Amino acid sequence: MKLFMITGVSSGLGEQIANKLIQRKEKIVAIGRKFTKSQLDVSQISPELIHLLNCDLANDNDLNSLLDKFTGDYFNDVNEIVFINNAGVIGPIKKVGQYDDADSIKNNINVNYFAPLILINQLVRIAPITKKIKIINISSGAATKAVEGWSLYCSSKAAIMMFLSVLEKERDNIEILNIDPGVMDTKMQQSIRNSNFNEFPLIDQFQKYKDDDQLKDAVTVADEIVKRIIK
Numbered sequence: 001m002k003l004f005m006i007t008g009v010s011s012g013l014g015e016q017i018a019n020k021l022i023q024r025k026e027k028i029v030a031i032g033r034k035f036t037k038s039q040l041d042v043s044q045i046s047p048e049l050i051h052l053l054n055c056d057l058a059n060d061n062d063l064n065s066l067l068d069k070f071t072g073d074y075f076n077d078v079n080e081i082v083f084i085n086n087a088g089v090i091g092p093i094k095k096v097g098q099y100d101d102a103d104s105i106k107n108n109i110n111v112n113y114f115a116p117l118i119l120i121n122q123l124v125r126i127a128p129i130t131k132k133i134k135i136i137n138i139s140s141g142a143a144t145k146a147v148e149g150w151s152l153y154c155s156s157k158a159a160i161m162m163f164l165s166v167l168e169k170e171r172d173n174i175e176i177l178n179i180d181p182g183v184m185d186t187k188m189q190q191s192i193r194n195s196n197f198n199e200f201p202l203i204d205q206f207q208k209y210k211d212d213d214q215l216k217d218a219v220t221v222a223d224e225i226v227k228r229i230i231k
């Protein structure tokens, strides 16, 4: 049996991946600061299938109390653990020199890099060596391509990808899959369109993706990802 652990299931891609896994009756541990009504309902009706762990991934106290709850008990009766690092933030969208407070910078780095690093370290620390571990990192073209205005997003996405490359070299029982989902119609794209030309010179191009209906549907992307990781 597989155990799926996934971050950020309240909206967008994470919500849709969680929906697909719930439909398939897979065993899930979902981590986030908000959950949808249907996730809350399923966790009440079938607690053996979905366990919801409340955590603001940008908050150190939340992260520490999550680590206390994140124990080896989850892995009983499981031979493979699939950890999906999905939660992510794009902002603040600004050029270097325009950032005006450290907290908003830390928020981005914490969600995109620090929290997944801490959670994956804990997973590797407590999961018995006999279990297969697959880490699905929802990445982005921005992890390898510099985009003006996205210095935090590009660098934090690049950092977690490199962290995982090192981990993959260190352990034979761990497989890493970086997936760039492409440009999807989610809240993240809304934040991009809500920025301005001074901070993000490509804003018109991203507005056009929306106007011309070129954004991918998160439901379709989630379907492809789940099919890929289930086999």
Ligand SMILES: NC(=O)c1ccc[n+]([C@@H]2O[C@H](COP(=O)([O-])OP(=O)(O)OC[C@H]3O[C@@H](n4cnc5c(N)ncnc54)[C@H](OP(=O)(O)O)[C@@H]3O)[C@@H](O)[C@H]2O)c1
Pocket (backbone or CB within 6 Å): 007, 008, 009, 010, 011, 012, 013, 014, 015, 031, 032, 033, 034, 055, 056, 057, 058, 059, 085, 086, 087, 088, 089, 111, 138, 139, 140, 141, 180, 181, 182, 183, 184, 185, 186, 187, 188, 189, 218
């Ligand atoms: N949309 C795109 O075009 C695109 C392109 C390439 C890659 N991606 C990647 O796809 C992944 C999913 O993004 P999305 O497009 O589905 O955007 P989204 O709808 O904004 O979803 C982001 C998820 O991350 C969670 N999250 C953000 N900050 C959090 C925090 N402090 N603590 C806990 N959870 C937090 C959000 O929860 P809250 O509701 O609590 O904020 C939400 O569930 C991200 O890793 C993103 O980098 C997206």
